[in-house]
Amino acid sequence: MSKGDKKRELPPVPEPTSAPFVDAHTHLDACGAESAEDVRAMVDRAESAGVGRVVTVADDIAAARWAVEAATWDDRVFAAVALHPTRAKDFSEADRATLTELAAHPRVVSIGETGLDYYWDYSPPEPQQEAFRWHIELAKRTGKPLMIHDREAHADILRILDEEGAPEKVVFHCFSGDAEFAKSCLAKGYVLSFAGTVTFRNAENLREAAKMAPEGQFLVETDAPFLTPHPYRGRPNEPYCANYTLRGLAELRGMTVEELAVSVTTTAERVFALEQV
Template sequence: MSKRDRKRELPPVPEALPAPAVDAHTHLDACGAKTADEVRAVVDRAQSAGVGRVVTVADDIASAEWAVEASTWDDRVFAAVALHPTRTADFGDADRGVLERLVDHPRVVAVGETGLDYYWDYSPPEPQQEAFRWHIDLAKRSGKPLMIHDREAHEDILRILDEEGAPETVVFHCFSGDGEFARRCVDAGYVLSFAGTATFRNARGVREAVALVPVEQLLVETDAPFLTPHPYRGQPNEPYCVNYTLRGIAELRGMSLEELVVATTTTAERTFGFDQA
């Protein structure tokens, strides 16, 4: 098989984990699962690897509506709804109205992903920050966790959370900071969710962070179809691949795999309130 063909191929499904795990952040629609049958096929693969529940996350209004619908197709699927910060340049009342309606759905377990992204220039900082403040308020009014996208915006994220008053539960999706920033987030009571980057040998800051976060504030995710964990970096990602990330993090932290899986699943259950969805 050529290198180009390998990059298009899904990694092998690994041996099942010793306890049920949760993929705390994925994008099933971006993984190519558009229909009910396709969604079930993806979560079936995840289930075979020991990943029993997934949170599929919206990045625009259409995907928010789709995520909520998809969460009704399979009991293992839950949804998060928001407008991604890179799409906030034209965030209007109609969009807010849709999200206000969707967030009350019982299968929606978080407001996300929202936050700030200063890497891309699709939306200027001002409308991003305005939209972030609105999503913070939505999370507080709905009583659901706030799921944050933070790319090269650490200080403004913390500043705005402080100014607005953070919701009861805040999740930093795909945590990208270093150990010092992780300590600040942990001290604030926030939950840190780590993706495949935690298995990348050159991601020193992220690996330093994942080693020190208390398991009570630790989640694991794929952000599929992106950020496929080592040793399959660059290939397509799916929720079952959180299995590989858990194995890498367990080794990095010096924990047994079962201990880590049980702990992160407990954190996910407490964070998202799956039993109430």
């Protein structure tokens, strides 16, 4: 097998964790799932590694419709709906109406991913901020947690949450800040969700943040098909790879894998109200 072929190959499925846990943020459609059979096969693979449930997250309107439908195909799948900040310049009234309708679906457990992204220039800051404010209000209206995408926008994210009044539950998906930013978020009661990036060799600041987040404010995710954890960085990602991230974080935090699996599951169940769906 050539080096290029290896890069396109999924990592091996690891040994299962002794306790099941939740992938708090993934994109099953972007991983290649289209049908109910595809979703079932993908979640079966995840379950074989200990990842018993997943939240599949939308980044546009078509993906939001698909996520809600996929969450009805398998009891292990839940949905989050929103318009990604990089698409915010095209956020229409029709889009708002569609998301409002989809957000009311019982299989939708979060409003996300929404927030600000100043790394890409697909949408200027102003429409991003306007869309973020709208999603904050939607989360408060529905009583569902807000799932935040924050890329190079830490100060504005916190400012807008303060100005609008944050929902009761806020999750920073794929947390990307350092320990100081983590302190600010944790002090406000926000939940930090860590992806494969925390295992990267150059992510010491992120690991410092991951060590300080207390139980109850800590989740694990894949953001698949992106951000595959070390040592498989650069290869395709799927929900089962959350196992690798969980193991790395357990070692980092001085916990057993089972202890951390139980902890993040308890937090996911509380934040997303999974037992009530």
